[in-house]
Amino acid sequence: MRKFRLLCAVMTLVYTQVPLRATALTAALDIPPIPTVAPAHNTAVAPGITLIPGTFPEGQQPDGNTVIFTAPDGLIVMDTGRHAEHTQQILDFAIQTKRPIKAIINSHWHLDHIGGNPRIRNAYSDVRIYASGALEAAKQGFLADYRRDLEGALQQEPNGAQAPGWRNELAIIAAAPPADERIEASGAYLIAGRRLFIHLERYAVTAGDVWVFDPDTHVLAAGDLVTLPVPFLDTACPRGWKRALAGLSRTRFNLLVPGHGAPMRRESFETYQRAFDNLLECAAVPEKPGDACVDGWLHDAGQLIAADDPQRVRKSMSFYVAHSLRAKPESIVKLCGTRPARG
Numbered sequence: 001m002r003k004f005r006l007l008c009a010v011m012t013l014v015y016t017q018v019p020l021r022a023t024a025l026t027a028a029l030d031i032p033p034i035p036t037v038a039p040a041h042n043t044a045v046a047p048g049i050t051l052i053p054g055t056f057p058e059g060q061q062p063d064g065n066t067v068i069f070t071a072p073d074g075l076i077v078m079d080t081g082r083h084a085e086h087t088q089q090i091l092d093f094a095i096q097t098k099r100p101i102k103a104i105i106n107s108h109w110h111l112d113h114i115g116g117n118p119r120i121r122n123a124y125s126d127v128r129i130y131a132s133g134a135l136e137a138a139k140q141g142f143l144a145d146y147r148r149d150l151e152g153a154l155q156q157e158p159n160g161a162q163a164p165g166w167r168n169e170l171a172i173i174a175a176a177p178p179a180d181e182r183i184e185a186s187g188a189y190l191i192a193g194r195r196l197f198i199h200l201e202r203y204a205v206t207a208g209d210v211w212v213f214d215p216d217t218h219v220l221a222a223g224d225l226v227t228l229p230v231p232f233l234d235t236a237c238p239r240g241w242k243r244a245l246a247g248l249s250r251t252r253f254n255l256l257v258p259g260h261g262a263p264m265r266r267e268s269f270e271t272y273q274r275a276f277d278n279l280l281e282c283a284a285v286p287e288k289p290g291d292a293c294v295d296g297w298l299h300d301a302g303q304l305i306a307a308d309d310p311q312r313v314r315k316s317m318s319f320y321v322a323h324s325l326r327a328k329p330e331s332i333v334k335l336c337g338t339r340p341a342r343g
C-alpha cells in the first residue's frame, strides 16, 4: 500500500501538469504571447535569454521549461527536460547559434528538469553541471523508492501503455550525473563569461533548489518554485517554499520564468504568492474542510489558471491538501530537514 501511494504521489507530480496554452493565459497576463503549443518553439524572452517551453503531450509525462542564457564563451542551459525530443531542441539551438553548451544549471532534481543532462554531456563533454547536492540524497531516498516502484510496476505490466515512460524514468535515474559545481550558497557566479546571481533555497520544492536572477535583463528563472496550475508539493517543505517565494518577491525582476507555464510579470507572481500563502493558511486550520482550501486556490489563482480544466486542478489540489499539506507531522519534518523551517 505504501509503495502504491508513493507511486501515486510521483505520478501526481508528473500527471497533474497541464500544458499552458498561449491564448487565454498570456492574454490574461498582459505579456507578449509565448507559443507553447506542441511542438514547442524556442522564444526570446529578453536579449540573450531564450525559453524552450516544456510541454505535456497527452499520455506522456511533462518536460520542465528550459531557459538558455547566451554567454560570451557559449551557452548556459537551465534545466534540460525529461524526454529526448525536448533535449534535442536544446542541442539544435546550440547548433543553430553556433555556440557550445558550456554549463547546465539544474533548478532541482525532479526528472523533468535533469533528464537531458547525459545527452548534453554526450554532445559537449566538458559541460559543467551546477546544482545543489540534493540529488545525491534523493537517489538514496525518494528516487530509490520510486525506482523500486517503477520496477514493480514494470514487472506487472511490462507491455502496458505506460511501460515505455516508466523505462525512461528508470534510465534517467540511473544516468543522472552528480553536480560538478555544487551550489552551497547564494551569490554571484561567473559562468562561461556571464555573471548570474544563483540563489540556493534549502527545503522548498526539494531539499535544495536553485533559482537564477540575471542582473542585465532583470529576468528571474524560478524553477518549480512557481508552477501552475498547482504547486507540486510531492517532495516539498511547504513552509520553506513559502519563505522562498518571499525571497523571489524581494528581487527586482521584470519578468519571471516559471518551471512550468508562461513567463509572468510581477503582478501575476504576486497573485501566485498570495494564493500559495492562503492555501497554507487554510490547510493549517484542522477545522477547515479540505474542499474549502481547494476552492480557495481556485478562487485566488483564478486568473492564472483560467485556461486549465478546473476539474483537473481540483483533483490535483485535493490530493496535495490531503497528502502533502496535511501529511503526518513526521513526514513534513523530514521534508523540512532536521530543524523546522521558519515561516
Ligand SMILES: [Zn+2]
Pocket (backbone or CB within 6 Å): 063, 064, 110, 112, 113, 224, 259, 260
Ligand atoms: Zn517540474
